[in-house]
Amino acid sequence: MPAQARGRSGNAKALGSLLALGLAALLIWQGFIFLRDTDLPRLLVALLAIGGSGVLMTLVYVATDAVLHALPPAWTRRLQPLPFVLPGMVMVGYFVALPMVRTFIASLFSRDGSVFVGLANYVTLFTEPFMLVTFRNNLLWLIFGAGLTVAFGLLIAALADRSRHEKLVKSVIFMPMAISLVGAGIIWKFIYAVKDTSEPQIGLLNAIVVAFGGEPEAWIQLIQPWNNLFLIVIVVWLQTGYAMVLFSAAIKSVPSDLLEAARIDGASEARIFFSIVVPHIRPTLIAVTATVVIFTLKIFDIVLVMTGGQFGTDVIATQFYNQYFVNRNAGLGSAIAIVLLAAVVPVIVYNLRHFSRSEPL
Template sequence: MAGRRGRGLVTATVAPAESPPRKVGGARPARIVVGVIGAVVVAWAAANVFLALAYYPEWFFDNRLLMAVIGMIAGVGGAALLFYFVNVFIEGLPQRFSEGVIPYVFVFPSFFLLGLVLVYPTVQTVNYSFANNDSTAYVGFDNYVAIFGSGEFWLSLTNNALWLIVVPAVTVVVGLVVALFADRLSAQGEKVAKSFIFLPMAISFVAASTIWAIQIYSPNPDVGLLNSIVTGLGGDAQNWIRVDTLRLNSFLMMVILIWMQAGFAMILLSGGIKGVPEETLEAARMDGANEAQVFFRVIVPQIKGTMITVFITVTILVLKVFDIIYVLTNGQASTNVIANLFFQELFTFQRAGRASAIVVVLLILVTPILIYQVRHYRKEAAR
C-alpha cells in the first residue's frame, strides 16, 4: 500500500491482487474426458463398421470392392483417430504420469491384438483338447489316450522327426555352399544368381508342390524329369511319390522344401560371410592357411550365429509342414505328418477334440525351440 498526503487527506492506492500461477505439469480434466470419449466412440464405430461388413453385405450392395475400400478406410482411419484421442488423453494427464505412460499406451493395442489372435486361440485349443468331438462336454484325457494309442500318430511323429533331422541341416549346408559360390561372382553376376536362387521363396507351397509333382516326379516319363532320366538309363518308370521303401517318397518331398528354403538360407548366410572382416581373412592366409582352413576355422566360427538362426527358423517351419504332404500324398503311402494328421482329424473325421490334442502336442514340441530362439537372439543382440 502506498500513501499520499494532500489537503489533510490521505489517499490510499491498493495494488491489484495477482492470480495464482498455473501449476506446471498439472492435469487437464477436459482433455482427459475428450480423449476417453473420443477413443470409445471411434472404437465402437470401427467395430460396428466391420460387423456390418461381415453380417450385412447387402447394405453395401454386395459389392466386394466397395466393402474392401470401406474396410480399409475404417481400419486405417479408425486406427489414426484412436491414436489421436489416446494422445489427447495422455496430454491431459499430469506430466509426471504422462511421460512414463506414453510408451505403454501406444504399444498396448499391438499387444492386445496379438493376445487376441494368439493367446486366446491357444487357451481355447487346450480347453477343447479335453472335450468331445463337438466340444459340448468334457471327456478328460480321452483324446490324448486315443492319439497316443494310434499307430498313425506315431507314424506321423516319426516322419516329423525324420524331416527335422534332414531338412534344416541340409538347407543350411546348401545355403552356405550357394552363398560361397555366389560371393565369388562379379557384382552383376552375384545379383542375377541370387535373384534366381531366391525366386522359389516367392512361390507358395501348393504351387511348388504341384510344379514338382508334374515336372519332376510325374510317373509319365514324357513329362516327369526323374522318370525321363531313369528310362533313359534303361530303368523302369516309377510313381516315385508312392514308393515308401526306406522312406524314399518322404525324402523326395523334403527336396521340395529344401529347394524353397535354400534361397532364404543363402541370403542370410551371404550377409554373414560379407560381415567377416577382410583383415581377418588376409591374416589367416598370411599365416599359411589354405582356403578350406580359412573357411572352417575363420569364416564358419564368425557366422555361427547366423547359421543357428537359419537352422532354428527352418526347424520351426518343418514342424508345421503341411502343404507339400497334402498336395502330393495327403498322408498316404506312409508320409503323414503331425500337421496333416490334425487336418484329417478335424475336417475329414470331424473329431475336434482329437485334433485339438494333436495341436497341443505340436505346441509342446515347438515351445522349447522358440524359447531357445529367443535366448539366442538376445545373446546376439547383447554382443
Template sequence: MTLLNPDADEHSAELARARRRRNRAIFTLLSGIVAALVLFEGFFVLRDSQAPKLVTALFAMIWGGGGMAILYLIANQLVEFTPSQWQRRLTPVVFVLPAIAFVVYFLALPAARTFIASLFDRNGTNFVGLANYITVFTEPFMLTTFRNNVLWIVFGATFTIAFGLLVAALADRSKFENLAKAIIFMPMAISLVGAGVIWRFIYAVRDPSDVQIGLLNAIVVALGGEPQAWIAMLQPWNNLFLIVIVVWMQTGYAMVLFSAAIKSVPTDIIEAARVDGAGEFKIFFSIIIPSIMGTIVTVSATVIIFTLKIFDVVLVMTGGQYGTDVIATQFYNQYFVNRNFGLGSAIAIVLLLTVIPVMVYNLRQFNKRETL
C-alpha cells in the same frame, strides 16, 4: 476509476486455459469412443457385405489401417493431456497395449480354448481328461506322424542350412554372384501350394506304355529305367522326395542371410590367416563359421520351426496319404475331415508345445547378440 489486478487476470486466464484443455480432452475422448465403435461396426459391415471382392478388400484396407491409425493418434493425444510424469509412463502403454491385446485375443485365447477342447471327446460333450493325449502318443498312425516330422527336421533343416551356407560361400567368390543368388532365391517367390503343384508334375507317373508327363520319370525312362511312383513309394523314401521341395524353396532364404553374415566378417582377419599360410578350408571352418555362428543358430531355429509346421506341401502332394502325414496335416484330417474335435485339438496343442521351445531358444540367442 477501475484498478487493474494482474494476479486476478492471470488467474482468470489460467482457468480459461484449463477449461479449454479439459474440453479438448473430453472431445478427444468422445472421438476415440466414436472411432472405436465405428471400427467395431466395420467388422459386421465386412461380414455381411455383398459388394464385389475388390471393393470389400479396398474398404478393409482403408477401414482397418485408417481406423487403427486414428485410434493411435487419439490415444496419444489423450496421453498428452496428462501430467508430464504420467506421460512417460503411459506413452509406451499406448503403443504396446493394443499389440498385447491382439496377441491375447488372437493367439492366447484360441490356444486356451483349444486346450480345453482337447480334454473332451470327439463331439466336445463328454470330459475325457488326458485320453486324447494318450492317443496322440500311443496310436501307430501318430507315431508314424512324429517320425515323419523328425525326418523333416533332420533332413529338411540340415540340407537347407548346408546348401544355403555352401551357396553363400561360393557365390561370394564368383563374379556372377548376383545372378547366382537371384536364381537360387527365385523359388522363395513361389507359394508352398504353387511349389507343390510344380513338383507334382515333376514326380507324376504314367503307365510304361503311356507318355510320361513327369519330368523325373521321363528322364528315368529315357535312360532305360522303369517309371516310379515317387511320392507313393515305400516309406520313408516318399517323405524324402517331399522334403526336397522345401529344401529347394528355403535354400535361397538361408543363402541370403548367410551371405550377409559372411560379408560382415572382417577381411583383415581373413587376410592375416592367409598370410600365416591357412588354406581356404581352414579359414572357412576356423574363422568364418565361428564368426557367423549366431546367424547359423537363428536361421537353423527358423527353418526348424518352419519344418515343424509344414502343411501345404504335404497336403497338395499327397494329402497325408502313403504314410506322409505330419503333425499339421494330421491335425487337419482329424479335426476337419474326421470331425474328431477332441483329438484334433490335442494334436494342435502338441504342435504348439513342440514349437515353443525352439522359439524361446531363438529369442534368447537374439537377445544375447543384442547385448554384445
C-alpha cells in the same frame, strides 16, 4: 486458483480422453460385428474395413496419447511407447491369443464339443499308431529338411562368395523362391510321375531311369518312411535360395583384413571358414536355422498336393486338417493344433531372445 483451474482442466481432459478411448474400442468391436454380419457387397465391406480401421486407429492413438500426457511426467515417459504398440497388442490378443485359448479349451472336449474329456485327446495323440507315424515324419522333415537347407545354403554362399560367377549362381539358386508351395508340388509331381512299362514315361526321373535301362518306380510310394525324402527334396530346392542370400550377406560383413591376416598366418581355407567366418555369422546362422525349422514343422501344402498324407507321409499339419475338417473331430483336431503350437513356440522364443541379445543382422 489458476493452479486449481489447470488441475480441473487437466482432469477433464484426461476424462475426455478416456471416454474417447472407450468410444473407439466400442466402435471397433461393433465394427467387427457389423462387417461380419452385413449383407453389403464384399468390395464395399473391404473399403469400409480399410477406411474405418484407419480412422479408428488414429482416434485410439490420439486418445491414448492424451491420457498419457495427463499423467505425472515420470509415468508419461515410462508409458510413452504405449500408443504405438497398443493397437497391435489388441489385434494380436484378439486374433492370436484368444483363438489359442479357445483351441485349447476345445481340445479338452469330445469331437462335437458336447462332452468334457479332459486330456483324453492328448493321450490319443501320443498312443495311436497313426499319430506316432505323423510325429516320426515331422522329425524326418526337421532333420533332413531344415538340416539340408541350412547346410546347402551356407555351402553355396561360402563357395560363391566373391567368385566371378557369383551373381549368376545366386540368381539360379534363388529362382525357385518365386514358386508357390502348391506350384512346386505340382511341378515335382510331374517329375516323379510313373506310367506303365508299356507307355512312354512322362515323369522326368523315370524317363532318365528307363533311358539307362532301369524300371520305372512309383517314387513317393517306395520304402516307408524314406519316401518322405522325395517330398523333403522339394522344400530344400525351394528354401536353399533364402538361406543362401542371408548367409551371403552375413559372410560379406566379415572384415577382409581379418581373413587376410589368417591367410598370412598360414591358416587353411577350411580353418578360416570354421574358426572365423562361422563364429562371425553365428547370429544369422541361428536366425536362418530357426526360421527354416519353423517352416518345416508347419509343412502342409507340399504333402497335401503330392500325396494327401497317403503312403505314410502324413505330417502334423495334414493330420490336423484331416481330423478337424474331414473327420469333423474338433476335439482331436484342436489337440493336434496345440501340439504343433507347442513345438513351434519354443523355437520362436529362443530366436527372439537370441536376436535381442545380439547385434542386428
